[in-house]
Amino acid sequence: MSEASTAKMGAIGGRDVLEGAFALLEALAHGNEMGLTRLASAAGLPKATAYRLLNQLVAEGAVQRRGGRYQIGPRVFRLGQTWQPAQLLRSASARPLRQLTAASERGGFSLAVSDRGHTMLIGGIGREIDEIFPLRPGVLLPPGTAAEQVLAFGQPNPTPPDGFSAREWRRHVTTSRDADLAYDTDMSRFRLACVAAPVHGPGGEIVAALAATVAEVRRIPAVAEAVKRAAGSASTNLTKLLRSHRALTL
Template sequence: MVLVCDVPDGGKWPDLVPSVLNAASRWSVTPPIATRPDAHRRRSPWTTGDRKVTQHRRADQHQPAEPEGEHGNPAWSGGRSVLEGAFRLLGALEQAREAGLTWLAAECGLPKTTAYRLLEQLVDLSAVERSPSGYQMGSRIFRLGHGWQPHPGLRAASREPVRRLERATGATVAINVLREGQTLVLNRTCGDRPGELAPGHNGAVWPWYTAAGKVLVAVAPAGLPLDPLPALWHREAAQIRESGLAYDREQILDGVCCVAVPLHGPGHVPVASLCLITDTSHDLDRLADVAQRVGRAISARLTSRSAVRSAERPATRLLS
C-alpha cells in the first residue's frame, strides 16, 4: 500500500487539532520496535527527578457487560461525549505506540466494553489498526496529521533553509510551535548524529522550557497554560526579548545544547521557532549568529505577500 501524504503548502486545509500531528508520526506499516524510554534523561531546570514513564501491557479482549445508565446510555458517559472517549484512546496510543485493551481502558478511565467498542469503530475508520499486542495508530491519522500547519506557508518557507542550515552546521535543526503549554516539533532534521542527541520525531512534544519553547514564551501574551513560572524566569525572559535568542546548555538533556530564535509572521508576530540542537563541543554563540540570519530569512518569506510562491523556488545563499 502506498500513501501519498505530501500536502501542498498554502492550500486551504481545515485547521485540524494540532495533537493529531503528534499522533500521526506514530503510525507505521510494521509493529513498532521496543525502545528504551529512559535512554535520554529529560529534566526540568527548576525541579529535580525524572519524569515517570508509563509502560503499556498486553491484555485480552474479553470483557464483562458494560453497566448502563438511563435511556440505555453507558453509565460511564456522564457529560463526556463519545468523541472525547475516542480521542482519549488515540492520545493513549500516541504515548504507548502499541497497547492492549485492558491498559487502554484503564489509562483512559473507560469501561473495557466501551473502550473495545470505540476502538473497533476507530479500526473500521482506519484511525486505529489491530496489532499483535492489541492496537496501534492507523493510517488515516497519519494522513490527517500531515495536513496541519500552524501558519500558512511555514513549511514551504522553512524547508530549504532548514536543509541548508543542517548541511552547513551538522546540527539537528527543528521548527517548533507552542501548543497547550508545550513545545511541539513541527519539522526536524537528523544532523550528523541522528537519534543520538535529542530523541524525537516530527510531532514530538517537549516541555515549554526548552530553548525552542522559551524563545516563544518570552514574547507570548499572558494567559498561556504553563506550570507555575520560577522566580528567575522574568529575568531570563527579558534577556531573551533583548537578544532574540534562547539557550539550553544541558538543562534538559545531559550532553545536549540548543539555541533557538523566533520566526515572525505578518505584523512581526512570532509564529514558530527555529532551533539548532548539538553537543557540548560546538560553539553555541557561532551557531546563534547563523540561526539568527536564517531565522530572519525565513521570517521575510513568511511576511511576504508571495511567501508561498517564493518559498517553493530555490533558496538564496543564506549561510555565506
Template sequence: MGDSAERTPGRGVLEGAFQVLDVLAAERGGAGLSEVARAGGLPKATAYRLLEQLVGIGAVQRHGQRYFVGKVLARLGQAWQPHPQLREAAVGPVRTLASLSATAVAVTVLHGDRVRIVAATRGALGELPQMRADSDLASRTAAGRVLLAAQPGADPPDGYSQAEWRRIRDGLRHEATIAVDHQEAVPGICCVAAPVVLPRQQGIASISALVISRTVPKQLPDLLVRAAAEVTRNLGVR
C-alpha cells in the same frame, strides 16, 4: 425538514466514531471496550459496533481485548500541519542550516496546549521531545523558552530570574535573540533556538538546532539567527 431527519443518523454515527477515537487518542496504552464506552459516554453495544467498524477500515487496531489508534488515522495525523505556510517557508532554511551546522533542526509552534513540530530534519523528529506547553520539560528546552516567552504575561521558568526572563521577552523584538539549552532537557544534547515572527500578528514560532555535544559550537548561534531571518523573510514579514 425531512432531509435533515435523513442526515441525523449518519451524523450520529460520525459523532460516536469521533468520541471513540478521542478516547483512544488519549490512551497510549490502548483501552478496553468498557473503558471506551464509559469514557465516550456510549452504550457498550454501540461502542463495540463502532470499534469493530473502525477496525475494519484501519482507523483502529485491536490487540487482544484492547483497542488502539490504527495506522490509517496515524498516517492522517502525520500529514496534518498546524501551520502549512510556515512549513513551506521553513523547509529550505531548515535543510541549509542542518547542512552547514551538522545539527538536527526543527521549527515549532505553540498549538493549543502543545509544542508542535512544523518542519524538521529527520534527526530532530526523534530527538526533540513531544511536550505540553505547560510542562517543566517545555521550560527547560531552548525552543520551549522562546515560545513561552512570547506569550503575554508568561512567568519565568525555573532557573530564570524576572530580569533575565524580561530580557528574553524584550529580545523577541530583535532578530538576534537566542535561547540556549545546555543539556537541560536531554543529557548529552545542547540546543539553540531563535524566534521566527509569524505574519498577520499570529505570534512567534521557534527554529532550533540540536547538537550531540556538551557545548554549543561557536558558529551555531550566528547560523541559527540567519536561518530564522530567512524563514521570516520567506513568510513576507519585514
C-alpha cells in the same frame, strides 16, 4: 437496563467518547509506541474504555496496532498535512533548514508552534538526534525547551511549564527575548541541548520557533547565530508566501 448500565453508557457516550479518543491520540502524539496499560493511564481512561476506543481508532486508520502496541496511524498524518498554517511555515522554512543541515555535520533542526499549552513540532530534520528524541511532525516537546521559551516571547505573563516556578520562567523568557535567542542546555532529560529563534509573521508576531538540537552542549555557540539567521530567512519567506497566497485568493 439497570441504572448502573445507563450511567455507564452515559459516561462513554457523546462528547465523552470524543474526548476519550482525542486523549488517546494526544498521548500517542509524543511519537512513541505505547502498550494498552500505559496508554490508558496517560489518557486518564479505564483500561477497558481505552481498549474499546483504540479498536475503533484502529478500524478508522487513525491508530496503528502492532504486536499489542499502538502508534499514530496514517489517516491522522494525512489529515494533519492539510493544516494550512503548517504548510506555509514548512514551505517558508524548507530552504533555511536545508542550509542549516548542509552546514552542520551533526545535530537536528526543527520548527515548532504552540498548541493549547503544548509545543508541537510541525517539521524537523533529525539525523542522529532521532535516535534519542524524534524530531517528527506532531511530536510534542517536553516542557521548558528553547522553542517553548521563544513562543512565550509575546506573552505578558507566560504560564510556566511543569518544573518551573512563575518567577524562574519569566526570567528565562525575558533573558531569551532580550537576546532574540533561547537556550535549553539541561542535558539531564534527553542528553540533548537546543537553541531556538523566533519566526515572525508579516505583522511582527511570533508564529513559530526554529531550533537546532545537538548531543554536545559545547556545540551550541557554533550553531546559535546560524539558527537566528535561518529564522530571519524563514520570516522573510513567510511574509512573501502569505502575500502571494492572499493575492491568489482575492
